[in-house]
Amino acid sequence: MSQPPNPTDALAAEQAAKRASRKIDEAFEEAAKLAGSDLPPTNFYQDLLAKVLGGIDAPAGAVWLKTPQGFLQLQCQINIEAVNIDRHKGGRQSHNELLRQAFQAGKTMLLEPFGSTGIHEGLPAGNPTEFVVLLAPIQIEKETVGLIEIWTEPRWDVRVQRTCLNYLVQMAGFASAYVKNQQGRKLVGQEQLWSQLEVFARDIHSSLDPTRVAYQIANEGRRLIGCDRVSVGVVHDKKAKIEAVSGSDVVEKRSSLIQTMRRLCDAVLAWGEKLVYQGTQDESLPPDVLQTLDDYLAESNSKLLVVQPLRDERQKDLPGPARSVLLMECFEPPASVDPLISRMEVVARHATSALYNAAELRRIPLRWLWQPIATAQAGLGGKTKAIVIAVVAGVGLLIGAMVFVPYPLKLEANGQLLPRERQKIFPPHEGIVKQFQVKPNDTFRAGHNLAILFDFELQSKLDQLSKEIQAAQNGVDMYNNQISSTNNPDQRTKLIGDRDKAVVTLLAKNAQRASMIENYNASPNNPGYFGLKAPRFNLAQALNHTPEWTVLDADFKENFQNKPVKPNEAILRLGDKNGPWEIEVKIPQKNIAQIRQAFPANDPSAKLDVDLIVMSAPTEKYKGKLAFDRIAAEATPNKDDHNESAPVVIAYVSLDDPSIPPESRVPPELLVTGVEVHGKVRCGNHAMGYSLFYGLWEFLYEKVVFFF
Numbered sequence: 001m002s003q004p005p006n007p008t009d010a011l012a013a014e015q016a017a018k019r020a021s022r023k024i025d026e027a028f029e030e031a032a033k034l035a036g037s038d039l040p041p042t043n044f045y046q047d048l049l050a051k052v053l054g055g056i057d058a059p060a061g062a063v064w065l066k067t068p069q070g071f072l073q074l075q076c077q078i079n080i081e082a083v084n085i086d087r088h089k090g091g092r093q094s095h096n097e098l099l100r101q102a103f104q105a106g107k108t109m110l111l112e113p114f115g116s117t118g119i120h121e122g123l124p125a126g127n128p129t130e131f132v133v134l135l136a137p138i139q140i141e142k143e144t145v146g147l148i149e150i151w152t153e154p155r156w157d158v159r160v161q162r163t164c165l166n167y168l169v170q171m172a173g174f175a176s177a178y179v180k181n182q183q184g185r186k187l188v189g190q191e192q193l194w195s196q197l198e199v200f201a202r203d204i205h206s207s208l209d210p211t212r213v214a215y216q217i218a219n220e221g222r223r224l225i226g227c228d229r230v231s232v233g234v235v236h237d238k239k240a241k242i243e244a245v246s247g248s249d250v251v252e253k254r255s256s257l258i259q260t261m262r263r264l265c266d267a268v269l270a271w272g273e274k275l276v277y278q279g280t281q282d283e284s285l286p287p288d289v290l291q292t293l294d295d296y297l298a299e300s301n302s303k304l305l306v307v308q309p310l311r312d313e314r315q316k317d318l319p320g321p322a323r324s325v326l327l328m329e330c331f332e333p334p335a336s337v338d339p340l341i342s343r344m345e346v347v348a349r350h351a352t353s354a355l356y357n358a359a360e361l362r363r364i365p366l367r368w369l370w371q372p373i374a375t376a377q378a379g380l381g382g383k384t385k386a387i388v389i390a391v392v393a394g395v396g397l398l399i400g401a402m403v404f405v406p407y408p409l410k411l412e413a414n415g416q417l418l419p420r421e422r423q424k425i426f427p428p429h430e431g432i433v434k435q436f437q438v439k440p441n442d443t444f445r446a447g448h449n450l451a452i453l454f455d456f457e458l459q460s461k462l463d464q465l466s467k468e469i470q471a472a473q474n475g476v477d478m479y480n481n482q483i484s485s486t487n488n489p490d491q492r493t494k495l496i497g498d499r500d501k502a503v504v505t506l507l508a509k510n511a512q513r514a515s516m517i518e519n520y521n522a523s524p525n526n527p528g529y530f531g532l533k534a535p536r537f538n539l540a541q542a543l544n545h546t547p548e549w550t551v552l553d554a555d556f557k558e559n560f561q562n563k564p565v566k567p568n569e570a571i572l573r574l575g576d577k578n579g580p581w582e583i584e585v586k587i588p589q590k591n592i593a594q595i596r597q598a599f600p601a602n603d604p605s606a607k608l609d610v611d612l613i614v615m616s617a618p619t620e621k622y623k624g625k626l627a628f629d630r631i632a633a634e635a636t637p638n639k640d641d642h643n644e645s646a647p648v649v650i651a652y653v654s655l656d657d658p659s660i661p662p663e664s665r666v667p668p669e670l671l672v673t674g675v676e677v678h679g680k681v682r683c684g685n686h687a688m689g690y691s692l693f694y695g696l697w698e699f700l701y702e703k704v705v706f707f708f
Contacts, residue, residue: 020056024167027055031174036181041065044178046076052150052171053078056164059131061150063175064099065138072099072147083129083151091128098125099147102135106144109135110165113154130154134165136172140179148172196224201350210234210358214243217326217354221347222246227304227340231327232351233265234359240265240325257299261327264292268307269321277305278337304330304337308348312356324355402689409691410680411594413610413626413651415585417666417675419575420652421547423535428520429567431455431530433560438572440554448549450532450572453565458520459528465513466527472506475499534574549574552673580656581671583612583624585679586648589635590698598683599628610653611680614670623664625657626681653679 030051034044045063053061062077085091094116101117102109111117111133116126127133131151138146148171152164204216214232222230229247233240242251242258242265252258267288268275275289277297285293297305306329311322328344330337377386427433431453438450479499486492516522522530537547552573560571587595600606610624635647655666690697 024055027051028170028174031171035174035177037178038181041182042076045175048171048175048178049076049078049148052148052168055171056150056152056167058150058152058164059083061148063146063148064103065146066103066144072103075146083131085128088128094124094126094128098127098133098135099149101125102137103144103147106137106139106142108137108165108169109133110161132156132161134161134168136165136168138172138175138179140176140183145179146175148175197346197350200224200347201354204351204354205357208358208361210355210362211243213354213358217347217351218244218246221326221328221344221351224347225328225340225343227328227330227344228332229329231261231329232355233262233325233327234355235269235321235323235325238320240269260292260296260299264289264296264307265325265327267292269309269325272309272311272321274309275305275307276341277302278333279303300329301331302329304328304333304340306341306344308344310348310352310355312352314356323359324352326351402692403687405688406685407688407691409594409598409683409686409694410611411587411591411683411694413585413587413591413595413653413679413681415583415653415677415679416673417581417614417671417677418584418673419550419552419577420580420582421537422552422573422575424570425450425532425535425572425574426567426570427453427532427565428530429455429458430564431458432564433562433571434529436557436561437531438551440551440556443548443550443577444534445548446534446536448534450534452529452531454528455530456528458516458522458530461516462513462522462527465509465516469506469509469513472502472509475502476506532572537576547576548578550577575673577671577673580654581666582655583653583677583679585610585651585653585677586638587631587651587681589647589649591681592631592635592649594683594694595626595681596628596631598681604628607654607657607659609682611682612653612666613678614666615676615678616670616672622666623660624653624655624666624679625660626651626653630654 031048034048034051037044039047045065049061049063052058060077060079060083062080063075064072065075067073085095098109098111098117109117111127113130113132114127116124129151132154134150134152136148137144138148148168150164150168152161156164200216200220203220204213207213207216214234218230218232222228229245231242231246232244234243235241240262242253242262245251245258267286271286271289275285275293277293281290281293283290293305306327308326308328309322310324310326315323326344326348328340330340333340377383380386380389432455433451434454435452436450437452438444438448476499479495479502483492483495483499486495517524520530521533522528534549537549552575556572560569565571595608598608605627607625607627610626612622612624614620614622630653631651632649635649637645638648685691
């Protein structure tokens, strides 16, 4: 016969059930609060696991989360060593396989002590402990992101174990809610960060002024990074210049802080690597970097200092340092500085291209000129329209200038330097040049012997005259002897008459011989030889100074020595180098009309200006004067560069005209006979197009217009 139930035991059981239910409800409330909090994941999962175990008095538990690589990793645990997973051989592997299957299946699991799932793929998955294991997945939109695992006492019956499993599933739901909230907060934070980065990128790329861009980066970058100070340096002429410091309107370039900062940036740029200082110095740094870092830290109280060279991708293959540098400082850095450095790297990536573009624009020469042109191009409706309008306007302006703008007409007149007082020496008659008695550049007075020539005809004539003189002299002597020896008056008278005739003949022959010697400057003792003497000077030239002839030729011996010459051949050219000089120019026949028309009709003394370049000093420009009466009246043939006959008109340009300024005259050291001179005769102002394209105009008129 059975005993009736004890009312006291039933009441105690009921009260225990109520306490357990209240305890679970409290655990749910606290878990719900945790799920809505913004605790860090480490703190949240540790507190949640404590609430889970406390709600059902479970002895141990653990939270496993998925890593970015897709594996499970222990996030936190409480008293896991008490369940003694490694008590039996292979227990750890069996438990890991159980976690893997539960994670992949994404379902709850309950295993009795030393129970198994019955799935055998390699190692069996099971519970290697003497506790009941409960597993509940943490899921986000059907994706498993973790597991909550607890161990309970095996003394409870199956219904209680199922209740505990449902309890664990609800707790896993709170974990899922926390993960969702965290993801939402992260997305909001990321969205806010992206918005800030978008504003930052838009601001720093809104200008191409390096100083303005640097200030945007320094001020906005400090806010994004969350540090105390950001400074920006830009490289100019291989030296860093501190363009901006956050919080400062003006950079005091002469201050010791800015000077040491600039030297530190130069050293880091030369090194080419990022410098990170976190309170202790790295002795492996280059000596220059280490020294400049010490100098800067003596001026600044930075506990965290990062100097980042900003090298753009477009500069990676170019030599030299980066174009800009970013310097971040914290005076009281947080415990973890990695987030600050990461945010600085993000800011640096955006700042690199902005500073590079601004620095490249600053390097463009004549930027002040191109920017208004670009503005005008945009205002005209685009590049094509601007080009068309510019071309049309340019052509119109060019045509207008060619028609209406006056410009001096300069016509070619090339020649050579010569003394104004000069003479060519011709032999009096044919002969052979036996000897020159002067050398090139010899200087002498008038009457100086120049050369000795020989002529067979002259020799024959002089010999014949000598014979005739001798015969006449013999006749006179004979008649004198006969006169002195005769006494017949009639005969004596006749002999005297014959003697007088012989004397007359003798005197005539002597006179003829003397005249020939004088006329030919012949040698009386060497018949056939005669000499050339330097001629007299022009009287006007002789009155101004003591004139002396100078031999101007250099190759007369090679050309005439021991060679026959004729009276029309000039064997020497002499000049007075100490007197005035002039230029013998050859004016092309096609230019002579324009040059003559340039002289004023009512001013016979007018002279035209001539621009001169002496080829021995081709970088200097001199002046000359061309008078109307110094232009020849006829053209003479002349061989041009193509060995074709091109008629020219000889003219002489004065170099010592009083109207020529002293500084524009050809200096004495350049006055060398025969030096080539290029000249341009100024023929007055004409339309620019006619002056510049005179040769083309004359050609078209002659070949085209005149033809029709």
